[in-house]
Amino acid sequence: MGGRKLRIILKLEPNSLYDSIHELVRMAYPGCEIVCGEGEGDLMLELRLDIDDKAAVIAAQIHTAQGARTRRERCAIAADIGAGLFNWAKQQVRAFTYDLLCELTGENINRYGILTGMRPVKLAHRLFDQGLNPREIEKRLGSDYRLDPEKAHLLVEIAKANRPYLLGADEAGKWVSIYLGIPYCPSRCYYCSFPGAVLTNYETEIIPFLEALFREIRALSGYLKERGLKVQTVYLGGGTPTVLSTYHLERLFAELVACGYITAQTAEITVEAGRPDTLDLHKLRALKANGVNRICINPQSMNDNTLAVIGRNHDQKGVIKSLEWVREVGIEKINMDVIIGLPGEGLTENTNTAQQILRLEPDNITVHTLALKKGSLMAEKENGITPQERTRQVEAGVELFSDLLRGAGFIPYYLYRQKYMKASMENLGYARPGSFCLYNIQMIEERQTIIGLGGGAGSKFIDLKAGSLESFYNPKNPAAYCQTVEQLISRKVDKLRALN
Structure with a gap:
């Protein structure tokens, strides 16, 4: 295509089918331009759905x-489908389109089949809720949702x-x-896509932000x-919470205790002390004294x-020193994040990272796949290699970490994905048995209400009995958060x- 984007025309009846299939089309043809309706393109897909009282016909x-x-x-429509007809x-339609696109491209466009969302484990839980056993669930995931084994x-x-x-x-x-x-x-890491502002003036930025956060803490x-x-x-x-001074961290925890957020229960x-350059022994002692039991x-x-x-702004010696300090002050559980697909890294570098981290004996290790995230062309540009080769490198790195971590006694306990992830990769949290992060489980599986306070914080309001979930996000920009905190x-x- 000479560098030109592939142009795909979608003609859909009804037009609402777009919501069901566009993510699969993008997985089959990464970077494509999708146009709905009439027009000239490299590929045109006409898709029609008709439903009567006995069957859905897809053409x-x-x-x-x-x-x-x-x-x-x-x-064929099951006799007892009732209100579930629309979702069924x-x-x-998604399964039909997935099969069609795999046939057209000559490859499996997504090893997760028709699942394109962030939280595919939720589906396994729903099937467990229906009384299916593990073997039956794996079979259903393959036949109905097209996942590979x-x-x-x-x-x-x-x-x-x-x-x-x-929780029930x-x-x-x-x-x-x-x-x-x-x-x-x-500072901003080169790969970062998360909300956060580079701190330039502590007094003029942190002080008003904390005043707004304390108002939100007290009100809720x-x-x-x-x-x-x-x-x-x-x-x-x-962000990096440990950019806060020891004094302000202690004030924050004092507010959480006084307002009843932190109790014996x-x-x-x-x-998150993700940046070792923001830590010192005094700050870690304050965190331990205020009840922090995972870092x-x-x-x-x-x-x-x-x-x-x-x-x-640190090297691997800084990481090792930070862990020594954490153990010295006695914080119980340690998580370490790694990223596969950073510029210039292949199996040799991945192996070094895995071996060094295992020698440090953390309780949790979270493995992210940077090169596969939507918009992450950084590695390809830096190294001058093709996206296909980068994908193969990342897949090899994921397999390496899985083998080494499982061999060291870690097991995967939570998983999430980004939309349009290439190569069917995922971000995986591993832990030693008995050392799972409870927050990560509740947040990813969406079985508990999460109240987000502060800049960029997300809240999830969940009613398991009614089967409802509503999300709400605070502004990412600290100034916007401070200005709107009362409305929030x-x-x-x-x-x-x-x-309630």
């Missing part, structure tokens, strides 16, 4: 420079591992988890007390050349009242 015509082909399928029809087995493995930590509908209504977003970092605590809601986990993320308090030290790589390239408080209280 397609594909037009390319090589000619046209047709496909048609009739799917969407699933049939390895991915189906992985979803079932993770669901089995974290299922004992999920009655208990889930009594507990919440709290996320606090500190959207500042000492009144409602939690009114409803008798208990806090299971607290997660301090960002709070099972887990995590702090994240995130090197991303243990190769100093890579750390310099991606803009981390009102809207969250309204959502919590509607939930």
Whole structure:
């Protein structure tokens, strides 16, 4: 195509089919331009869905420079389908389109089949809820959702591992988890796509931000007390929360205790200390004294050349020193994040990172796949290699980490994906048995209400009995957050009242 984007024309009846199929089309043809309706393109897909009282009939015509082909399928409607007809029809359309695109491209466009969302393990949990056993679930994932056997087995493995930590509908209504977003970092890492602002002036930026955060903390605590809601986990993320001074971290935790967020019933308090250059022994002692029992030290790589390239203001010695300090102060659980696909890294560098991290003996290791995220062309540009070769390198790195971590006694316990991930990769959290992060499980599996406070913080209002879930996000920009905090408080209280 000489560097030109592939242009795909979609003619859909009804037009709402777009929501069901466009992600699959993008997986089959990464970077393509999609146009709905009439027009000239490199490929035209005409898709029609008709439903009567007995069946859904899906028909397609594909037009390319090589000619046209047709496909048609009739799917019988179960007698007891009732209100589930619409969702069932969407699933049939997605499966039909997936099969069609695999046939057209001559390859499996997505090893997760028709699943394109962030949280595929939720489907395995729903099937467990229906009383299916692991073998039946794996079979259903393959036949109905087109997952390949390895991915189906992985979803079932993770669901089995974290299922004992999920609360039933009655208990889930009594507990919440709290996320606090500190959207500042000492510098911006080259790969970063998360909300956060580079801290340039502590006094003029942090002080007003904390004043707004404390207002939000105090206001929401009144409602939690009114409803008798208990806090299971607290997660301090960002950004890099440890850009806060020791004094301000202690003030923040004092507010959380005074407002009832942290009590003897709070099972887990995590702090993201992702940047070793923001830590010292005094700060870590303060975190331990304030009840923190899980901390994240995130090197991303243990190769100093890579750390310099991606803009981390530390080297691997700084990572090792931070872990020594954490153990000295006695914080119980340590997580370490790594990224596969950083510029200049292949199996040799991945092996060095894995071996060094395993020698440090953390409790959790989270493995991310940077090169496969939507918009992450960084590695290809830096190294002058093709996206296909980068994909192969990342797949090899993922397999390497899986083999080494499982061999060291770690098991996968949570999983999430980004939309349009190439190569059917995922981000995986591994842990030693008994050392799972409760917050990660509750947040990813969406079986508990999460209240997000602070910059960029997301809230999830969940009613398991009604089967409802509503998300709400604070502004990512710290100034916008400070200006709108009173409105944010009102809207969250309204959502919590509607939930309860």
